[in-house]
Amino acid sequence: MHAPPPAKPASRQRTVVRAFTLIELLVSIAVIGILLGLLAPALRAVRRGAGVAQCRARLASIGVMVETFASEHAGALPTFDYPLDLQGVADPVLAPEWGAGGGGWLVLPISEIWFWAYQLRGYAAEDPDEQLLRAVEQLSCPVVYDEWLAALPPAERDGAVGDPMTSPQASYVRSVALFTAPGAWMDADDPPDVNAVHARRRTSDVAHPANKGALVEAAAHHERARTKLEAAQSERFNVLAADGHVERRRADASTPPIGFVGATTGFEDPPIARDRWRATGMRYISTLRGTAGRDW
DSSP: OOOOOOOOOOOOOOOOOOOOOHHHHHHHHHHHHHHHHHHHHHHHHHHHHHHHHHHHHHHHHHHHHHHHHHHHTTTBOSOOOOOBOTTSOBOOOOOOBOSTTOOBOOOOGGGHHHHTTGGGHHHHOSSTTTSHHHHHHHTSOHHHHHHHHHHSOGGGOSSOOOOTTTSGGGGEEEOGGGGBOGGGGSOTTSOOBTTTSBOOOBGGGOSOGGGSEEEEESBOTTSSSOOBGGGOSSOEEEEEETTSOEEEEEGGGSOOBOOOBOOOOSOOSSOOOTTTTTTTOOTTTSBTTGGGSOOO
16 A cells, blocks of 8 residues: 555644834824814814704793783783883882892893893792892803803802893893883984883883894804804894794894994993993894884
């Protein structure tokens, strides 16, 4: 018998490990950086869009609160009841309590531009004195509220809110026409003194509720540049109309405003001059003919 041929030795397999070179690593990092740079504007746009939607939903919710308030007060819009002097003119001196254990504030009718939320706190929280932070949240732009809360010291998150004119509720400002007598707005050559002609208005007083702004963003919080309403041109703002619907409108798409005059509390920092709006007025805030006119 012939012996079988000897088996051939198994060939050794060579394992080759390929690693990134430094150049390849740097190229990969550069490509990732470029992709992130391309995605960042889109992500910011998506974030702004989400903020717009949240803000519109919040304004619509506030509109429901205003409607509920009016239905429970014979159609009257939420406005401070200022005492009258001997001539029957509203006395601007009032010291309401702001918050649980808060101090008194000197309030003037002009301040209702910012203080509009005061009488709605009971509709925003079951117990606004104990849940003041909750009430502030429900009466503020969500984006502004989140930024404000993040900057608020933890010790101040127990419901103690400072100056309501600088709290997030002031992210929305109220139409001056909704708390002044209608005759004050008929003559554009004579800016009305809103402290002297302060008057409670009713829903039935608004001639064009679908074209009359009730609340409007004080600044373009959801635009690239957060320009203030009174200085804006083409920036867009969320506007709550007097009929309860919400629109996103350009600042310069409103009826030209007329001037008005109003003293302020003196607590503002920096102080607000009495004649600040005498010449320019504010878009969506001061329109000729007041509640009888149109804002757009």
